[in-house]
Amino acid sequence: MKFLSPVLFIFLNCSFCALCFKTNKSLKLSYNINNLKKSRKNFNNNIKVYSSNEHLKQLKYVREVTNASIQICNNALKECNNDIEKAVELVRKNAKNSLFVSTSVKTQKEGLVAAGILDNKIVLIELLSDSDFVSRNDKFVSFVKNLVNIALVGEMPSLNKSEATANYAASSTTFTSSTHNIDNLLTLPYVDENGRSNETVGEHLNYLRNIFREDIKIGRFTKYVKRNEQEFLHFYIHNVIEGNNTVGLSGVLLVMNIETLNENLKTKKEDILNIADDLAMHILSAKPVSISVDRLNEKVVKRELDIIKESLKDLKKPENIITNMINGKIRKFYSSVVLLEQEYMLDDTKRKVSQVIKDFSKKHEININVEYFDNFIIGEQNILKD
Structure with a gap:
C-alpha cells in the first residue's frame, strides 16, 4: 500500500496535466x-x-x-x-423635363490649371493632386509652370484620324489630353526654371509623388498650333495663384479668327483683348462643349434626340405637335451646350453669344469668329466633353 501511494500520486498528477493541456489547447x-x-x-x-x-x-x-x-x-x-x-x-x-440640369459634375480632386503662348502655339494644362496643401506648394506651382513651357517647345505628334473624329473640335493642329499625347509629354526632357535638365518630365513627376506621397498626375491637356496668320491666340486664368496670371484654379484657351489681324492689332488691340477676355469668362461660366451646332458631336445629338423622343412617347397629341415639341427641346439643348447659341452671361441684354460677336464686329469694324476653345476647372468634369 505504501508502495502504491506514490505511483497513484504520479498517475493522478500526469492525468491532471494532460487534462489541463487538452483544455488549454481547446481554449486556444x-x-x-x-x-x-x-x-x-x-x-x-x-x-x-x-x-x-x-x-x-x-x-x-x-x-x-x-x-x-x-x-x-x-x-x-x-x-x-x-x-x-x-x-x-x-x-x-x-x-417630364428631359433636359440636363447640369452638364458638369464635381470631382474629388485638387490641383492647378496653367497656360502659356509661344509664337504660333498656345497650351492649357491641368496638374492634379489629392490635396490643396500640395497644389499650393512652391514645387508644385513651379512644376506646372515649367510643364507649360516644355509643352510649348516640345514636339507633339499629330492626332490620327480616329482621335480627331472622337474629339469635339479637333483638327490637325490640336493636341488634346489623349493617353498617347500625355505619355509623349512625360518622355520630354524636364527643364526647370533655371534651364537645367537631367531627367524627363515623367521622372520629375515621380520625384514629386515620392516627396508629397500623393497621386500627382497630368489631367487634361490642350495644345493648339496656328493654321494661318489670321488666328488670334488668347488664354484667361481665373482664381490666379500668388498674382501669377498664368496659373490658377480654372482656365480657358481661346482661338479667334480675325480678318487683317496684324493691321487691327496696331490700332484696336485693347478692344480685341477685351472681347477675348469677355468670351473666355462666358465660356468659364456657361461651360459650352461646342462652338456651333454643326460642330457638336453627332453621337451626343443622336442620344439627346432619343432621350427626348422617349420622354414624349406616352403623350396623346397629334404628330405635328409632338414634332414641334421635339424641335423645341433640341433647340433648348443647343442653347445649353453650344457656345454661339447660349445666352451671353456678362450682361442683361439676353443676347445670344453669336449676336454679341456680331454687335462687336459691327461697332469696331473687326470681323471676328471663334475658331476653337477649351476650358478646365479644377474639381469639375463636363460629362459631354471630358
Whole structure:
C-alpha cells in the first residue's frame, strides 16, 4: 500500500496535466476560431462600406446631373446595374423635363490649371493632386509652370484620324489630353526654371509623388498650333495663384479668327483683348462643349434626340405637335451646350453669344469668329466633353 501511494500520486498528477493541456489547447483553438470569425466579419463589413461609398458616389453623380429624387436615381442605378451613364439616360427618358440640369459634375480632386503662348502655339494644362496643401506648394506651382513651357517647345505628334473624329473640335493642329499625347509629354526632357535638365518630365513627376506621397498626375491637356496668320491666340486664368496670371484654379484657351489681324492689332488691340477676355469668362461660366451646332458631336445629338423622343412617347397629341415639341427641346439643348447659341452671361441684354460677336464686329469694324476653345476647372468634369 505504501508502495502504491506514490505511483497513484504520479498517475493522478500526469492525468491532471494532460487534462489541463487538452483544455488549454481547446481554449486556444476556440479563441483562434472566434478571431477568424471576427476578422471575416470585419472584412465583410469593409467590403460593404467600400461598396456603399461607391454607390453613394454614383448616386450623387446621377442626382447632380438630373436633379431627380434620390429614390428615382437609386432605382435607375439598380435597373442599369450601376452603369451611371445609362442611369442618367433612364432618369431623363422617364422625366417630364428631359433636359440636363447640369452638364458638369464635381470631382474629388485638387490641383492647378496653367497656360502659356509661344509664337504660333498656345497650351492649357491641368496638374492634379489629392490635396490643396500640395497644389499650393512652391514645387508644385513651379512644376506646372515649367510643364507649360516644355509643352510649348516640345514636339507633339499629330492626332490620327480616329482621335480627331472622337474629339469635339479637333483638327490637325490640336493636341488634346489623349493617353498617347500625355505619355509623349512625360518622355520630354524636364527643364526647370533655371534651364537645367537631367531627367524627363515623367521622372520629375515621380520625384514629386515620392516627396508629397500623393497621386500627382497630368489631367487634361490642350495644345493648339496656328493654321494661318489670321488666328488670334488668347488664354484667361481665373482664381490666379500668388498674382501669377498664368496659373490658377480654372482656365480657358481661346482661338479667334480675325480678318487683317496684324493691321487691327496696331490700332484696336485693347478692344480685341477685351472681347477675348469677355468670351473666355462666358465660356468659364456657361461651360459650352461646342462652338456651333454643326460642330457638336453627332453621337451626343443622336442620344439627346432619343432621350427626348422617349420622354414624349406616352403623350396623346397629334404628330405635328409632338414634332414641334421635339424641335423645341433640341433647340433648348443647343442653347445649353453650344457656345454661339447660349445666352451671353456678362450682361442683361439676353443676347445670344453669336449676336454679341456680331454687335462687336459691327461697332469696331473687326470681323471676328471663334475658331476653337477649351476650358478646365479644377474639381469639375463636363460629362459631354471630358
